[in-house]
Amino acid sequence: MEQIMTAETRADRRALVAAGVTVLLWASAFVAIRSAAQDFSPGALALGRLLAGSVVLGAIWLVRGEGLPPRAAWPGILGSGILWFGLYMVVLNWGEQEVDAGTAAMVVNVGPIVIALLGGWLLREGFPPLLMAGMAVSFAGAVVVGVSMSGGGHASIVGVLLCLFAAVTYAGGVVCQKPALRHASALQVTTFGCFVGMVACLPFAGELVSQLGTAPLSATLNVLYLGVFPTALAFTTWAYALARTTAGRMGATTYVVPALVVLMAWIVLGEIPGLLTLAGGLLCLAGVAVSRRRPGTA
Template identity: 40%
Template structure:
């Protein structure tokens, strides 16, 4: 069996500075702010607000990075956002505060900024090394919460602890490695738009796995999410898969 290749660390002080800033913002600040928002606002509402980030990314990347602003992409994003709005309305519990709204907007801004930083400054580096360095930096910064973590782990049910470990391994470590690889080869606006599929997938999985039949409004929202995402990213992904491998990031 061949040995795994050694990590290829970034070169240059500017790249390292961006990597540290990105790791702190993405794997520490964003996570803390989003969780704080969901403690003071309905989780569905927080998710809907945070999901304006793909629109911010698409517009900024189109105007500044030269990715372009195809009407199909913008219309697809807006349709998906309308779908997210319907899903949120169907699941809204009435829990809403101004503080939660502000924190959700900050989380959306951090989301957009981190994706744009990664695409512009870090996508030419080794995606696996960059991702793991970012996670490590975020973990080190988050050690300020270690005293509380120790007490909570000691008193928490083992099932909850295992769920937290799962969140760290699958949706964070594995998912962000896949995201980093994809961002090397796809435009930021296009890739971020794919996250608009998540609310629809959640509705379907809750139905299939948990037996939670979605209300009609949520089902309609899921259809809009899927239709909008298909319109936004379908043709671009097909063209991206057909492009020459020596033209990363262009569609």
């Protein structure tokens, strides 16, 4: 019994470390996207990132010789590939052309609530009162963020809406990915999800080639960084941890991302959201925290 508990503890620790790596790298992605968005359009940036990620993941997959995912895993791989690797990345890139990195991270982080909603609907897990209360609080936060950005014109409000849509596609990707991990390894699910997203973004190939010719080296290196670290590495560590816990708990690990993004964006880009925007973002996160509480907990 003691040996079993020790093995479970080690597995939990490995999953926690994997989740920590994911959170840190995903936080850095918001800053890198914001920087690269000055030289690459949303679709071209997504395709470049996915191409770099596919090369790295494909090489690792070939070396490990894990083979093709089982047929049962493919619905989840296709769903997560289209929604998360493809659509999410394009929409987030677009949103970050309109709002700063910290604001984007705070709005996108309502994703765990959407995950819980989709779980209640698709997996028949129900809709607890705390979930509905958390939704109301997060919606109020999103409204505050939108109002705070309205001084920057229509484009800023569009940016907030795009980030909200990105949160929905992120949540949909997680819900699709979880069942796939019952049948295939984290590497298989991540690698082929990345391949699917890359294929979905191929219509932007012309833009990518054109913009690579004019972009400065720093912007191109940002694209490569996004593909190798926040995509190839972080999505794999995410899938590894997700396979060992619930989607809801994994969603909760992203609470710390906005704080890291605000700090990184301040250091690297000199950006920091305004006080009203920060207040709205904190409301979004408070709503997520409320939605994930269990009844009777302090």
